[in-house]
Amino acid sequence: MGYWETTGSIFIKILLINMINIKHREPDKVMTLSRLGSFHQSKLSFLRSFIREFKDWKFNQDLFDLDTNGYGTAVYSVTNNKRVYSLICYANELDSSERSDRVIATKWDAAFVLHDGTPSKQDIDRLKNNVPKQEVGRMSYKELTLSRANKSIRIFNHVVENLSAGNQPDINILNDVGYLYRTTAVYGSGKFGLADRYRIKDRPEINGPFRLEMMLVYLVRQFTFDQVNHIAKAKSPGTAVQLDKKIARSLGIGNSTGLGMAPFIVNHPALLHKWIFAREEALKQIRSIKTVSSDDLNIFRNCLKQSKYNIETWNTDSDYQNKKIKSLKSDLIKFETEFLKSININKEYLWNDLYRWIDVNLSEEGVEYIISMLMEPYEEIINPLVNNMSSEEDLYFDIPAHHTVADLIKSIQKNYKNVLGINFDKKESISNFWFISKNKEEPRVANRYEEEGSELEQPLAIARDIVSLHRRLLKSPSNQKISEFLILNDDLRHIVRRCHIVEKFPYAEIQDNTIGENLIPIDMLRFKLSFFGAQKFDPRSDKWLRICMYQGAPLMSDLKTSNDLWIYEGQA
Amino acid sequence: MTYGFMRVRHKMRSSSEIDTVSKRAAKASGFSWGVAEEIGKSIKSLELFGISGVENLNAYLKSLNKNKPEGPKQILKINEPLSKSFCPLYTGTALIDAAESVLKLKNVKFSSIDYPILILPFINRLSYKIGRVVIIKMDDYEIKLNLNQFMTANQEIQDTVLTKCKSLEIDILDIKNTFKKETWEQLYQLSTETFVEESERSKTSAAGAGLVDND
Structure with missing residues (x-):
C-alpha cells in the first residue's frame, strides 16, 4: 500500500469518528482484581508490538x-x-x-x-x-x-x-x-x-x-x-x-x-496507568467510530471465528481456570447468536452498541476478550497508544507536601471509593501478607494468622494503608500541611506518595484488597501476562501458572512478510 | 575543586540494585517504607554522581544500631537537635517536604548532623524543586548544588565517609547573571548577524501592517 493510500484510509477512518460523548471506563470498574484477572492479549500486547517494530x-x-x-x-x-x-x-x-x-x-x-x-x-x-x-x-x-x-x-x-x-x-x-x-x-x-x-x-x-x-x-x-x-x-x-x-x-x-510478577504492578503505579489507559483509550476511540466499514467488521468476525477454535486448545487442570474458559466459550456463543447475527452494519456507532450489549450481558471474561478483538482492525488507533506505554516512575516520586490535609482527604475520597468501602477491622480482610523470601529474595504471600514473618510485611497492602491514612487524616487539622502531617506520621509516607500519583494517573492503583482471604494472586499475574501477550493460562495453584508466548508467531525467516493477526491465525 | 556530573560508572552493581538494597537496608534499620524509598533513590543518586553513597549509608546504619535517630520537627532558620545531632536522612526528607518554607527562609542552619554526605542528594533534589542553585557549607566543605544536575566541592568528597559535621548551612542563591553587562552586549551583537535586513515591501505587508494598533 502506497503512502497516499495509507494516509487516505487513516483520513477516512478519522472522519468517521464522530464526537459523541463516550467516556473512559471508571477506574473502580476496571481496576478490580477479578477484571484485571480476566484480561486477554490484544494488539497492545508487548510481544505483538515487538514484532511490528522489529x-x-x-x-x-x-x-x-x-x-x-x-x-x-x-x-x-x-x-x-x-x-x-x-x-x-x-x-x-x-x-x-x-x-x-x-x-x-x-x-x-x-x-x-x-x-x-x-x-x-x-x-x-x-x-x-x-x-x-x-x-x-x-x-x-x-x-x-x-x-x-x-x-x-x-x-x-x-x-x-x-x-x-x-x-x-x-x-x-x-x-x-x-x-x-x-x-x-x-x-x-x-x-x-x-x-x-x-x-x-x-x-x-x-x-x-x-x-x-x-x-x-x-x-x-x-x-x-x-x-x-x-x-x-x-x-x-x-x-x-x-x-x-x-x-x-x-x-x-x-x-x-x-508471585515475582505481582509486586511489580503495585510498585510501578505510573506504568500500570499507562498500560490500562492505552487499553481504555483504545476502547473509547473505537466506541466513538460513527460508521464501521465492512472490511473492519470482517476482521473482527474472523478473529471471533478463529478464537473459538483456539480456545478449544486451552487445556488446564485448574478448576478455577476451567470455569473461566467455560464462561468465555459460552459468552462468545451468546454474543454471536444474540448480538452479532442480527447486526446492522449501517447502524451508526455500531461498536458502541456492541460494547453496551456485552457490558450488560457477558461475564468479565467475555467482555475483556471482545474488547481485545475490537482493537484488531484499528492499527491507526493502536500504534500511537503503544508508543506511550512506558513511564519513568522517578518523575512522580516527589510528594507535593505543600498541600493540606483537606486536599488529601478530598483526593482519597474521589480516587479510592471502592477501597474506602472495605472494612479492614475484619480479620478476613487482612488474612494475607506479602514478604520477600530469605532464601531466594523473591516475593511471596502467606497467611498472617498461620505463618510467621508478618512484621516484615512488604508495603503492598495499598487498600488497607489508604484506609489507615484516611482515618488519620480525618483526625488531623484540615489546614495542616502534608509536610507537617508527615513529620508526625512518617509510617504512612509511602501511601501519601501514591495518593498524589493516582491524582495524575487514575488507573495507577488496583482498586481492591490485595491481602484479603479471597485474594487470588494469579489474577495479578494474569493481568501482567495478558499485556505481555501470553495465551493458554494454565494455573497450577492460586500462586503460579504456566502460559505460552509467541504460539503462531512468524518464524525469523518469515518476519518481513508477516501479518499482525498471526496470533489468531497461526496455530496448527 | 572536585566535580560530580550525572555520570555513568561501569561497576558491577546496577543503579537499580543500589536503590533496592539501600531501601531494604534502611527499612531493616527502622525507617518507615516511605522514608526508605527516599533513601534508596538518594543513595542511587549519590553513586551516579560518583560519591560514596553506599559506604556512607552502610556506616551510618551500623552506627544507629537500630536506634531511632532524630529528625527536625519543623524547618526553622536555626535548627538545634534535642539529642546530640540530626539524622541526615530524616533532615533531608523534611527539607524536601518543606521546600517552599526553605525558599522563603533563604538560609537555614543545622548545628550538628551525622554523616552529612547523605543529605546532599536531598538538597540537590530541593535545588531542582525550587529552581535555585544551593550552596552548602558543612564545616570546611563548601558544596554547590545546581538543580540536581551538577555538584562541585572545594575539596575531595567523592571517596569520603564523613561521620559528622558540627554545622551545616544551606544558602539558597538568588537567580542572577554570572556575566557582565558588556559581555552580554557583545554576544548579543554577534547573534544579530543571523538576522536579515527587512525590505520596504516586507515592512508594509507584514502582520498588522496598515492598521492603527489601537483601533
Whole structure:
C-alpha cells in the first residue's frame, strides 16, 4: 500500500469518528482484581508490538556450536544499520532429577542473555561462567536481559524421535503443550548487574515496555527449533528431516510464572496507568467510530471465528481456570447468536452498541476478550497508544507536601471509593501478607494468622494503608500541611506518595484488597501476562501458572512478510 | 575543586540494585517504607554522581544500631537537635517536604548532623524543586548544588565517609547573571548577524501592517 493510500484510509477512518460523548471506563470498574484477572492479549500486547517494530530488522544465526546432544553455545543477532542485539545461548546437560521450574532451582537445560552489540569471544567466555548461574552470576552493563529455560521433555523427545526417523511430530501431542521449552524467569532493568533502563531508554526501537525481554523470548524460540533439528540430524543423519515450518510456527515458548510478577504492578503505579489507559483509550476511540466499514467488521468476525477454535486448545487442570474458559466459550456463543447475527452494519456507532450489549450481558471474561478483538482492525488507533506505554516512575516520586490535609482527604475520597468501602477491622480482610523470601529474595504471600514473618510485611497492602491514612487524616487539622502531617506520621509516607500519583494517573492503583482471604494472586499475574501477550493460562495453584508466548508467531525467516493477526491465525 | 556530573560508572552493581538494597537496608534499620524509598533513590543518586553513597549509608546504619535517630520537627532558620545531632536522612526528607518554607527562609542552619554526605542528594533534589542553585557549607566543605544536575566541592568528597559535621548551612542563591553587562552586549551583537535586513515591501505587508494598533 502506497503512502497516499495509507494516509487516505487513516483520513477516512478519522472522519468517521464522530464526537459523541463516550467516556473512559471508571477506574473502580476496571481496576478490580477479578477484571484485571480476566484480561486477554490484544494488539497492545508487548510481544505483538515487538514484532511490528522489529519485522524489518535482520535476524540471523551467527554461531551454532552444539555437540551431537545439543549442548554448547549459539548466538543470534538482530540488526539494522545502526544497532546490533545478540542473544547468547548456553545449552547444558541436565540430569532429570535436577530439572525444576521453581525459581529456587539452580540448574537449567539452557540459559540465555541478550547482549548489547556483537559479543567478542571474551564476552562469550565471560558470560559462559555467569549466565548459567543466573541469580548468583554477575552480568555487566553490556547485557540487557537474562533468562533460563527447561525442556518440555515429553514434547522435546517426541519431536526429536520423529524428526530423526524422517517423520513430522503429532500435532495433537504438540498442541497439548504448545512449546519445546519453557522459561522460568526473564530478568531485565538492572537485575544482577544487567544494564539499567536509563542507559538505553532513549533508543526509539525499545520505546515500548519489555521490548528487550520480548526480543529475548522470541530468539529463544528460534533456538529451540534449531536445537531440535540439530539433535535429530545428529542422531540419524541419513533419515532425519527438518521440523515442518507450519508446525514450528504453531509452537511458542512456555513460561512458568510465580508471585515475582505481582509486586511489580503495585510498585510501578505510573506504568500500570499507562498500560490500562492505552487499553481504555483504545476502547473509547473505537466506541466513538460513527460508521464501521465492512472490511473492519470482517476482521473482527474472523478473529471471533478463529478464537473459538483456539480456545478449544486451552487445556488446564485448574478448576478455577476451567470455569473461566467455560464462561468465555459460552459468552462468545451468546454474543454471536444474540448480538452479532442480527447486526446492522449501517447502524451508526455500531461498536458502541456492541460494547453496551456485552457490558450488560457477558461475564468479565467475555467482555475483556471482545474488547481485545475490537482493537484488531484499528492499527491507526493502536500504534500511537503503544508508543506511550512506558513511564519513568522517578518523575512522580516527589510528594507535593505543600498541600493540606483537606486536599488529601478530598483526593482519597474521589480516587479510592471502592477501597474506602472495605472494612479492614475484619480479620478476613487482612488474612494475607506479602514478604520477600530469605532464601531466594523473591516475593511471596502467606497467611498472617498461620505463618510467621508478618512484621516484615512488604508495603503492598495499598487498600488497607489508604484506609489507615484516611482515618488519620480525618483526625488531623484540615489546614495542616502534608509536610507537617508527615513529620508526625512518617509510617504512612509511602501511601501519601501514591495518593498524589493516582491524582495524575487514575488507573495507577488496583482498586481492591490485595491481602484479603479471597485474594487470588494469579489474577495479578494474569493481568501482567495478558499485556505481555501470553495465551493458554494454565494455573497450577492460586500462586503460579504456566502460559505460552509467541504460539503462531512468524518464524525469523518469515518476519518481513508477516501479518499482525498471526496470533489468531497461526496455530496448527 | 572536585566535580560530580550525572555520570555513568561501569561497576558491577546496577543503579537499580543500589536503590533496592539501600531501601531494604534502611527499612531493616527502622525507617518507615516511605522514608526508605527516599533513601534508596538518594543513595542511587549519590553513586551516579560518583560519591560514596553506599559506604556512607552502610556506616551510618551500623552506627544507629537500630536506634531511632532524630529528625527536625519543623524547618526553622536555626535548627538545634534535642539529642546530640540530626539524622541526615530524616533532615533531608523534611527539607524536601518543606521546600517552599526553605525558599522563603533563604538560609537555614543545622548545628550538628551525622554523616552529612547523605543529605546532599536531598538538597540537590530541593535545588531542582525550587529552581535555585544551593550552596552548602558543612564545616570546611563548601558544596554547590545546581538543580540536581551538577555538584562541585572545594575539596575531595567523592571517596569520603564523613561521620559528622558540627554545622551545616544551606544558602539558597538568588537567580542572577554570572556575566557582565558588556559581555552580554557583545554576544548579543554577534547573534544579530543571523538576522536579515527587512525590505520596504516586507515592512508594509507584514502582520498588522496598515492598521492603527489601537483601533
